[in-house]
Amino acid sequence: MGRQRRQKIRALQEQENTLDTQIEELEAKLGELLDEKTALSEQIRELKMAEEASRFTKTVSKINKENSMVESLYEYTKTTPIMDAFASSDKEFLVFRNIFRLAPSWKYVSLIMTKSRGGVKYAHSNLTMTDLKKASGTHISRNLVDYMPESDRLYPLYLELTRVGKKAAMMEGPIRFDKPCLLGGQTYRDQTGFGWEYCGEELVHRGREYGETTKFMIIGIWVDPSNQ
Numbered sequence: 001m002g003r004q005r006r007q008k009i010r011a012l013q014e015q016e017n018t019l020d021t022q023i024e025e026l027e028a029k030l031g032e033l034l035d036e037k038t039a040l041s042e043q044i045r046e047l048k049m050a051e052e053a054s055r056f057t058k059t060v061s062k063i064n065k066e067n068s069m070v071e072s073l074y075e076y077t078k079t080t081p082i083m084d085a086f087a088s089s090d091k092e093f094l095v096f097r098n099i100f101r102l103a104p105s106w107k108y109v110s111l112i113m114t115k116s117r118g119g120v121k122y123a124h125s126n127l128t129m130t131d132l133k134k135a136s137g138t139h140i141s142r143n144l145v146d147y148m149p150e151s152d153r154l155y156p157l158y159l160e161l162t163r164v165g166k167k168a169a170m171m172e173g174p175i176r177f178d179k180p181c182l183l184g185g186q187t188y189r190d191q192t193g194f195g196w197e198y199c200g201e202e203l204v205h206r207g208r209e210y211g212e213t214t215k216f217m218i219i220g221i222w223v224d225p226s227n228q
Contacts, residue, residue, distance in 0.1 A: 049121035050179075056120050057176040059092075060112050060220040068093035070110075073136050079129040083185035087115065087214055095222055096132075102161055102221075103141035105169035109161070110222040112174060113183060116215035122180040123156035128213060129185040132157075141165075157181045157218060168223050176220040184213030 069089065071082050073096040086094045092115075098108035111132075131153045138144075142162045148155050160177040167175050190212050 046121065049119060052119050053121040053179055056117070056217075057178070057180060057219045059114070060174040060176045060222075063093050063095070063112060063174050063222070067091060068095055068112075070095045070097055072097050073099055073133050075133055075136060077133050077136075079133060080186050080188060080191070083129065083214065083216070084187040084189070086216075087187045087189075094216070096136075098224065099132075099136050100161065101137075101139045102165050102168050103139070104165060106139065107168055107223055109168055110224065111218055112220045112222055113216050113218045116182065116217050120180060120217070122182045122217060123160070124182045125151075125153045125156050127153045127157060127181065127183050129183065132183065160218075161221070164221060168221060172223050172225045174220055174222050177218070180217040180219045183216045183218055185216055186212075187214050190214055 069082075069086055069091050071077075071094065073079070082094075094113050096111045096113075099111050100109050101107065102109045135154055140158055140161050142165070145155070145158045145162050148158065156179075160179065160181060163178060164175050
């Protein structure tokens with residue numbers, strides 16, 4: 001009887017070991033499948049955001065005098081009043097008039113921007129209004145972009161501008177970007193509420209950080225035939 005029990009125990013242990021091996025293999029396969037599912041979910045999310053970005057930039061076709069603000073932008077322009085007025089308004093678009101000249105026609109082009117929104121694939125380079133107004137008046141060509149480092153804050157914007165350069169040479173009115181460019185601009189609200197408040201070691205109020213900005217998106221250009 002003792003020998004039979006030992007044989008049965010060994011047989012059961014072998015079955016248990018076999019099952020443990022199978023479980024490990026299934027767990028490894030499950031991990032691989034979960035990784036594949038995560039990758040697919042990310043691809044779906046990226047495609048949906050790209051599709052939404054395309055719909056978003058197409059809204060430039062709706063621009064008119066009633067739904068937009070038009071401003072000039074130079075290196076010395078104080079931009080906080082402009083961005084604050086736009087952010088707090090019911091206007092859909094903000095246009096910076098004739099800010100660049102664009103190859104190959106070297107027409108003046110105006111930038112069209114709107115308030116930021118979620119779920120949209122955009123180009124992000126920490127571009128700010130300070131960068132934009134310093135660049136005002138630049139003549140933009142593919143050659144200029146080719147010699148720019150991709151880390152330059154203006155690079156994504158200039159890249160989008162060169163992509164619509166040929167259209168700008170042949171068209172008038174609004175022309176959309178393929179991908180919105182995120183832009184940070186300070187409003188008066190961004191310049192208040194600094195400092196954090198604590199009760200003992202517990203944070204009770206998180207204040208704004210210095211340099212925080214409100215987010216906007218540049219979604220296209222306007223070509224005015226009267227400005228050559």
